[in-house]
Amino acid sequence: MLNEVGVFRSAVLRAGLMLPLAVSFGGVSRLIAQAPAAAPVAGRQSGTVTAVAGGSLTLKTDAGQQVVISVADGARILQVAPGSTDLKSAQTITLTNIAVGDRVLVTGKAGGDAAAFAASRVILMKSTDIAQKHETEQADWQKRGTGGIVKAVNAGGGTLTVSVGAKEVAVNTSGTTQFRRYAGDSVKFEDAKPGTLAQIQTGDQLRVRGTKSDDGSSIQAEEIVSGSFKNLAGTIATIDAATGTITLKDLATKKTVTVMVTANSNVRTLPPEAAARFAARAKGGAAGAAPTQGAGQGNAPGGAGPGGAGRSAGGDLSQMVSRLPNKTIADLKVGDAVMIVASQPDPSNSTVTAVTLLSGVEPILAATPSGGPAMTLSPWNIGGGEGAEGGGGQ
Secondary structure, three states, X not given: OHHHHHHHHHHHHHOOOOOOOOOOOOHHHOOHHHOXXXXXXXXXXXXXXXXXXXXXXXXXXXXXXXXXXXXXXXXXXXXXOOOOOOOOOOEEOOHXXXXXXXXXXXXXXXXXXXXXXXXXXXXXXXXXXXXXXXXXXXXXXXXXXXXXXXXXXXXXXXXXXEEEOOEEEEEEOOOOOEEEEOOOOOOOHHHXXXXXXXXXXXXXXXXXXXEEOOOOOEXXXXXXXXXXXXXXXXXXXXXXXXXXXXXXXOOOOOOEEEEEOOOOOEEEXXXXXXXXXXXXXXXXXXXXXXXXXXXXXXXXXXXXXXXXXXXXXXXXXXXXXXXXXXXXXXXXXOOOEEEEEEEOOOOOOOOEEEEEEEEXXXXXXXXXXXXXXXXXXXXXXXXXXXXXXXXXXX
């Protein structure tokens, strides 16, 4: 029973019920790392309800098929809350409690038609409950999360050293730390898979959530999400909107790189005031200076209030990026200075895919002309914090 609920929660995650590229790894997905991947098997179907009529449900399965589920009068119908680890606290309900958009795991028998299935038990997870749980967890990532580049790995000691801007943070793991690993063939965060500490290498991008020390110099990790990405910075040389590609000469490697910009890429533009502030931080000056009133107010929700662009100007660059409006390749022009986090699904192919592309960074690149790591982006838009002070943003 434990694995069955775990598989269901894995299916919930893979169905994309999270905000795009948002981290939501607690509660509803607590057992994902312990459960096998959700896959169609005889006697079980899971997916999203698309219709409810009489004594049947129409289900779009996680494999993309449409299946009509016949629910007999004697079938057990149970509702579980996001975060449940088993069915002990499940509530017995009726078919009328199930609505379009809800997630269900059905056990029973396949019918003579491949598109038919007779249910002996239905386990329900309400879409509204899932959304509320994700919202709560995302807020916790904003409050207690941080991220950067892995500088050192001590697998034996269970510790990592992460560069967060110009600062180093010690990440301490334990036997209860949950690990996820970004899928190299996808820029969608929901495709991240269960991982281990042993997979994390120097140079990887990492996000961590947990309890921070008072000065923000260390964090006891509850959840870690990591991946291997390329960090690029330079000036756009060419743009081909038809193919969705740009080229630039990377400052660090001095090589020309072709970058695919897809519908899943996060394209943002940094406000001039924020760019100047982060440039000063990259130089080692004005890092902790309080942001000026109104910095970035016209470009990000929240203005200079708590969690808004103004407060973030003294904190994590990636956190501020998550609040900026989305742009497209059509908003870019030749000569723009950009910072990019990219994935490279096929190492034999020199073309990379942009996960995050940030323009408006001329002052930052001028402060780090060699393309050094003083300022880097995270591939995940987690939002967050209220700046560097007290570890709130780092």
